[in-house]
Amino acid sequence: MHIIVMRLRRGIETLIALVLFSMVALTFADVIGRRIIGRPIYGAHDITEHLMALAVFAGLPLVTAACLHLTVDLFDRVLMKSWMRWWRVLAGLIVATIFALLAWLFFRQGMTAGQISEVSQALRIPRGPVYFYMSASCALSALAAALTAFTGPVPTDLDTAEDAT
Amino acid sequence: MIIGLTAMAAAIVLAFLRVPLAFALLGVSIVGIGLTLNWNVAFMLLPMTISEAVLSYELAVVPMFILMGNVISKTGIAQDLFRAAYAFFGHVRGGLALSTMTACSGFSAVCGSSYATAATMAKVAYPSMKRYGYADSLAAGTIAAGGTLGILIPPSIIMVVYGILTQTNIRDMFIAGIVPGLLGVAMYLVVIRLIAARRPEDAPAGERSTWSERFRALSGVWPFVLLFILIIGGLYGRLFTPTEAAGMGAGLAMLVAMLQRRMSLQLLRQIIIDTAYTSVSLYAVLFGALMLSRLLTLSGLSSGILALVTGFGLDGILLILAILLVFLVLGCVMDSMAIILIFAPLFAPIVVSQGFDLVWFGILIIVATEIALITPPIGMNVYVLKAVLPSVPMVRVFKGLVPFVAADLVRLALLIAFPALVLWLGTTIR
């Protein structure tokens, strides 16, 4: 079980790394394309948007499993005591519930998207599969949040997780 | 309006109770919208808001800038910057602190995060200051204060977030941050000189470098100069969009690191994954903040507060001062990103309706929350330092920060009194 989770995590991490790297490469190609050859890549912004969605929703289950969501730790001295464990479990279950709700709502959105022919602006990529992907990611995140509420975070290889502020 | 107020209070309480910020915001917004209108609206709005945000081209700037900052800080390129600054200023009294502050400002020009700036410079500069016998309060204070430059000198993640939430042009925010950021650097340098003059034993001089050493050290600065010209020049000259500038910057930083043989494929993978974790958690809180701002819109809280404060005769500049006071007080107990996420959408419509410029207002509240990063009890930059430098007592760091906070308050007053400091550079473009 443990090994499967670790393999899955490393696999997803590699996918994200490739996606972010392609975003950089795409920007280079687009900027150079229009500056030097005079031919931008049609729908480059559209592709960037989809790559970003791909990366963010691939990362959500990982960040959730590692318990790396931005958390205010002002009252940790009280909240991390053992008699507050019930509350920490409850907080984890709140996260799991919201993810489960999102999974259902994105699934519903995906069903609607097909009916109303929802597509992206430039490349007209159908939105239905995008929503189903988001739904799957949220379902996996719900599972991760529910499990880690009891077990604690799944360890990562990160040395530091510096926040973005 | 009652629901809006209750919801904001509930979100803050839940966040303090260790519910991850993103989910405190999401949960409260869903329930709030469900109660204000109906549950169907809440359930329809939720996936629409999140998918709109994640599929936004503007927001893709965030991971790209984080990536660039990570490449610079994790491949040792930042070390060279400090060495160059030291070669020039090291020999004067307080020279190491001056070098650190200069390096902080240079690093801020390629990094959009204040924590990353503080953490990187702590690793790079603290050991030298310790070796030369600097007082802990001055050494750590310099780094914590210098770190705040990360979010004011562009690029800045918090400016992007503010721009997305209030529909303010991100490029305009970046350009507007330049002068206040440089003013901040200048004032911090003056503060260091004054401390060094008053308590010379806290800030002994380092050794003098020869001119040839200086020129050699200067060669370590070119990646920063290159990146700064690419990003700021590219934005100021409108050569690319902010997202493109970030993508180009990240790519160029990787290229430099590889050419200097500082980055293996393994390290590259690690840096990108680090970036992804940080970006994803940021996206999640942004989803929550956007939902909260939908609730604020639907519950009429902004217009309610406006009616209330103008009823008290608080309008014009008095209103701005009152709002800034709120931000400064919030800054004592809350993280600056959380403050911007929760309160910028609340106050922006009020400020606009009073005829003020949202770019100017944005810079003011960013300066105000930047102060939050270095004041007790929650000063995130100090906590970051604590993680990197466990041996320095936190009280001493906060004590060392007092003069820097004073300088920040003076700067804030200047920016309120002279809006041109914020807006002038932007007017030279168009």
Place this chain on the structure above:
Amino acid sequence: AQAQAQSLNLSSWVPPTHFIHTDFLVPFAERVAEVTGGRVTLNILPAPLGGPAQHWELVRNGIADITWGNFTYEPERFIPMWFAEFPNAGTNAEAQSVALWRAYEEYLSDNPAFAGVKMLGLGLFGGGQLHHGARAITTPADISNQKFRMGGPIQERMLTALGAVPVAAPATRAYEMLESGVIDGSLHPVESVMNFRLEGVLTHHTIFPNGFYDATFFVAMNEARWNRLSEADRDAIAGITGEMLSAAWGRNFDQQHPVAVEKLTTAGNSFTEASEELIGAVNAIYDEMVADWIVAAKGAGVADPEALLAFYQASYADFVGE
């Protein structure tokens, strides 16, 4: 069925300084309050509830009670409306908007694409034109290989067929894209060159006498919400919407146009008419697009697309003649 006061949330995605807000939405809100004796008021929200392209879904699902937006921001959804965005839809926005409303009433009001909303008004913007940052574009040779910002599938097809390079982006990003060389020109109605302050970067305006392309807009209310209004209020609001609101939409654009032309001319910009050759090339593409649309519209549940198009053109000519 009740007489108590009701407030309807209106979500709008242009800044409150835009003329659609000040000269169209605000007067509309005042008229609604007036004709219902204050029983129904419109609350224009201080911030939009979603992106521009989401405003149909916002109103259809009842998240907002009233919204306005552009049909082709959803590129494949409102096929029955496409004909009005083709070239040659006219340059008199009031006549266009009224003709579109009449055509909608006659042929489209029960089409499934528009289910779930009570349409309050429709609008066109009086002819989109071609604008370039460096030189006058008058012939097909001038346009080839030039990069133009555009939005939507119809403009993309036109530009591609003319040998230009389409770049998809919202009009709000035109300025930075022109300045940064992402694009050489951009498609707008003349009005929006002024209102987006593009006069410095789009200096040459090519005018097609019957319009190069157009954009179809809706003002809509959630149907269930509409049905919950009292009959008296529904009747009162019906009296000031539909054709009347559509005409008001068009008049606003018609008022902007001469102001914009004067301002751009004062700024030293040049206006040129498209050459016969270029108009001929556009008309050839137009014929193809109409033929394709007739097939697509039949698939989308329009029984007689040819009749719909002819009805629109006749209504337009009628109104202009009046």
